[in-house]
Amino acid sequence: MLDEGATIPFISRYRKEATGSLDEVQVAAVRDQMEILRSLEQRRKFILETIEEQGKLTDELRDKINTADTIMQLEDLYLPYKPKRKTRATIAREKGLEPLAEKVFAQGNFDLHAEAEKYVNKEKEVEDADSALDGARDIIAEWINENSEAREKLRKLFKDTGMIRSRVVPGKEDEGEKFRDYFEWNEQLLQCPSHRLLAMRRGENEGVLVLDLAPDADEAIALLENMFVKDRSKAAEQVQAALVGAYKRMLQPSLETEFRQFTKEGADEKAIVVFADNLRELLLASPLGQKTMLAIDPGFRTGCKVVVLDRQGKLLENDVIYPHASAGERRGAEDTLFRLLAKHRVEAIAIGNGTAGRETEEFVRSIKELPKEIMVVMVNESGASIYSASEVAREEFPGHDITVRGAVSIGRRLADPLAELVKIDPKSIGVGQYQHDVDQALLKKKLDEVVESCVNKVGVEVNTASKQLLTYVSGIGPQLAKSIVEYRDEHGPFRSRKDLLKVPRLGEKAFEQAAGFLRIRDGINPLDQSSVHPERYALVEKMAGDLGCKVENLLAEKELRKKIEVKKYVSETVGLPTLNDIISELDKPGRDPRKSFEAFQFQDGVNSIEDLREGMKLPGIVTNVTNFGAFVDVGVHQDGLVHISQLSDQFVDDPNKVVKVQQQVMVTVVEVDVKRKRIALSMKGQVQQKREQPSSKPKNNSAPQKEQPKKGSGNDWQDQLAALKGKLGG
Secondary structure (H helix, E strand, O other), X not given: OOOOOOOHHHHHHHOHHXXXXXXXXXXXXXXXXXXXXXXXXXXXXXXXXXXHXXXXXXXXXXXHHHHXXXXXXXXXXXXXXXXXXXXXXXXXXXXXXXXXXXXXXXXXXXXXXXHHHOOOXXXXXXXXXXXXXXHHHHHHHHHHHOOXXXXXXXXXXXXXXXXXXXXXOOOOOOOOHHHHHHOEEEEEHHHOOHHHHHHHHHHHHOOXXXXXXXXXXXHHHHHHHHHHOOOOOHHHHHHHHHHHHHHHHHHHHHHHHXXXXXXHHHHHHHHHHHHHHXXXXXXXXXXXXXXXXXXXXXXXXXXXXXXXXXXXXXXEEEEEEOOOOOHHHXXXXXXXXXXXXXXXXXXXXXXXXXXXXXXXXXXXXXXXXXXXXXXXXXXXOOOHHHHHOOHHHHHHOOOXXXXXXXXXXXXXXXXXXXXXXXXXXXXXXXXXXXXXXXXXXXXXXXXXXXXXXXXXXXXXXXXXXXXXXXXXXXXOHHHHHHHHHHHHHHHOOOOOHHHHHHOOOOOHHHXXXXXXXXXXXXXXXXXXXXXXXXXXXXXXXXXXXXXXXXXHHHHHOHHHHHOOOHHHHOOOOOOHHHHHHXXXXXXXXXXXXXXXXXXXXXXXXXXXXXXXXXXXXXXXXXXXXXXXXXXXXXXXXXXXXXXXXXXXXXXXXXXXXOOOOOXXXXXXXXXXXXXXXXXXXXXXXXXXXXXXXXXXXXXXXXXXXXXXXOOXXXXXXXXXXXXXXXXXXX
């Protein structure tokens, strides 16, 4: 199905019988593993053909290559046959020293000096016996380097005992203050958390730190000695010297590069998973729904930009107010708000949480005449400025400046976060960690998949959706999304899903992939507003016919639906998983899977970091979750950090098990550093808010020890906070 162009949302939702009900994560894992295996087979084929062309492919080597199950094993086997640039070993071979190398490598008792004298050849620049032995050692070193068993054993040693060591570049102490925690640091490589590894690599890239990744050299050399040194002869001494050179010149740098890449990929994957999880929570945040909205983009000197949006998010009017200036201008701001509220019958007010956000909220709430039924909500405006300056915003509002566009984005974000956030590059939304340090291609791929997953999970109203939102619908993409909007603008709203086939270049395959995720309210067919796929309409009609009613009656009357004998409709192509989904959808056609909106209000009187005091207990909203803790907005323009050790009274190994982005929490202020704008918070002793996913059981029932950990342990939340600037990715 993947090869035929089926999308992950489509396969996991509409092909459950074929997959055994694999979910999106599992289908994606199948796809990723398939790509790895195909790449492996392609490389295996190339290696076999290359070695065969050289006339060196033995049956034993062929078997080893065919049974290798990782790319590293394949490359180790290919290494001796891989075309090489000129090396010290190839130069030695050109001098005719390979026979000497073979005899020395075999070891045993013979006159080493006399044997080496036989290869003295001044024309080939082999001046004496020592020169001949030098060349022989170069050849032996290359053999050891290309030995697949040796590389595999050293690889295991790197994995089991390898250390990452970090030290400051002399003279960079002041310049690299944000990396101070890593000026002298070491820990086991594979135990190093992803955020710490990425922080150290950033320090290295900025020229502040030097990193070494390797096991103990003596241990590595001893391993090679056990493999290649056979006796105590003079020849064995040459082999021992050759293997030391092989390790220091070739094996250690090669394997360090390999493990740098390996651990970087692992750290990238973990960081991207954190980013993807946060993005999913943000995209699936509770929508306020279709309401006439007044949105405010706050500001001090330049004033607050005010817009009014209708229930479909269309801009009705815009203005500027100055509530933070003189008393006269404040009264003028109140008058303007009252005029707009009354004129457009506003149902909710959205206020951006940026500069002057809390002060503007305080101003709005202080208006005594403000109707109580009008909800006032602070909105996370992260990324709104990116949208307002984008081509998308210019296309939507060509006659308005970026300040108006930003206010529109704030209002729409409250009404439907998903529909608005899809217009912004996910990296600009402000969640995750080290997004600029990880593999950018992989990051984009994973984040696009998250957006696609969320859009298709919620479903899209085809007659009101933006081009950007339609782009993420299964099977559509940018060009078809543009065609759908253009067709809609020219011909009016779609009356049925089948009308989509009239859109230029939207064929049967795209229709199959997209139709179930597109909604048409008040269409010709009542099933068009549901997630029932058109390919199953006949089945639903049969259910209705068997009960002597119409589909409309089946949707409207619960008692009728209870009479459906589900097993009666099982066939070769339709099983219970699909049938159960259909019955569930008939109960609540087109239901929004997102949670109901819950109003939130910050603590009155706490508007800036200067208002915070140690011991304060405050309501807050989680804005970001990382491997080392969670960031919480308590309404002071500067998010505070709840370190992983402060998230719960019990042991926490993964912050995502305790908190999610957009979760409402209660926190205690532990420490405030006004000068550096850093806030340490704690959630210990707080009742955890309910979440969709329950926390897994802790590893133990005891609270973390209060003693200060040793320097360099990475567990001290205060040390982590002090290095926060270096640990965040923007």
